[in-house]
Amino acid sequence: MQFNESDAVETLNADGRGAVVLLCEHASSFIPDALDGLGLSEADRTSHIAWDPGARAVSLELSRALDAPFVAGLTSRLVYDCNRPPEDASAMPARSETTDVPGNQSLTQADRDARTNGIYVPFCAEVTALLQARAAKGLGTVLVTIHSFTPVYFGKPRAVEIGILHDTDTRLADAMLAQSSALGHRVVMRNAPYGPEDGVTHSLQVHGMTNGLLNVMIEIRNDLIADTNGQIKLANELLTLLRPALANLETGARDHA
Numbered sequence: 029m030q031f032n033e034s035d036a037v038e039t040l041n042a043d044g045r046g047a048v049v050l051l052c053e054h055a056s057s058f059i060p061d062a063l064d065g066l067g068l069s070e071a072d073r074t075s076h077i078a079w080d081p082g083a084r085a086v087s088l089e090l091s092r093a094l095d096a097p098f099v100a101g102l103t104s105r106l107v108y109d110c111n112r113p114p115e116d117a118s119a120m121p122a123r124s125e126t127t128d129v130p131g132n133q134s135l136t137q138a139d140r141d142a143r144t145n146g147i148y149v150p151f152c153a154e155v156t157a158l159l160q161a162r163a164a165k166g167l168g169t170v171l172v173t174i175h176s177f178t179p180v181y182f183g184k185p186r187a188v189e190i191g192i193l194h195d196t197d198t199r200l201a202d203a204m205l206a207q208s209s210a211l212g213h214r215v216v217m218r219n220a221p222y223g224p225e226d227g228v229t230h231s232l233q234v235h236g237m238t239n240g241l242l243n244v245m246i247e248i249r250n251d252l253i254a255d256t257n258g259q260i261k262l263a264n265e266l267l268t269l270l271r272p273a274l275a276n277l278e279t280g281a282r283d284h285a
Contacts, residue, residue: 120143188215195229
């Protein structure tokens with residue numbers, strides 16, 4: 029099938045001049061009508077397996093606070109997960125946690141190519157164009173990706189509330205974790221509930237590390253951002269970690285110049 033690029037990606041505040049660029053690959057649970065809901069129940073189509081509840085709203089709060097451009101994926105990660113490369117089976121998962129995804133069970137290479145070209149390629153192209161435009165304007169960029177996760181996974185409760193994730197470039201994650209005492213009421217952990225060994229740092233690698241940008245992936249337990257008040261509160265808490273981390277990194281860079 030053909031996908032509309034307008035269903036793949038949107039950029040908000042593209043001309044924002046803050047240092048941060050925000051990505052939210054799993055901002056939407058939208059499944060194109062032609063895919064017949066991937067054969068899933070309505071409950072599954074709107075659950076955490078289909079998207080990251082609350083992540084888009086938190087990203088919007090951060091975008092306003094930081095004058096940050098914000099790139100959001102507009103199609104469910106069950107159709108294509110833009111934080112996975114095309115060759116990864118989990119880019120179009122046949123099963124998510126305990127739920128089989130009927131519409132992903134027997135994909136042909138042509139089916140996979142159509143989803144890759146219709147969703148992943150436009151998303152990546154949008155991020156690349158934004159980063160190149162900022163570089164052309166002489167704007168430095170720090171890449172921050174925003175995600176949420178379910179409080180219970182495979183029947184096991186998760187204690188972590190905010191995860192600060194990184195790949196081999198640990199600079200921004202280290203600087204944020206150094207501020208975690210400011211959120212003494214929160215369980216803040218490194219590379220939790222996922223880490224690079226789980227294949228979740230694709231966007232950091234492709235859009236951040238490849239371009240030499242400071243980068244971090246933030247995971248928020250989704251019960252904390254289930255309503256507007258929670259979304260605003262957690263956005264402000266993330267700023268408590270992020271703003272001083274960026275300031276300290278900038279100071280350190282000047283000191284070593």
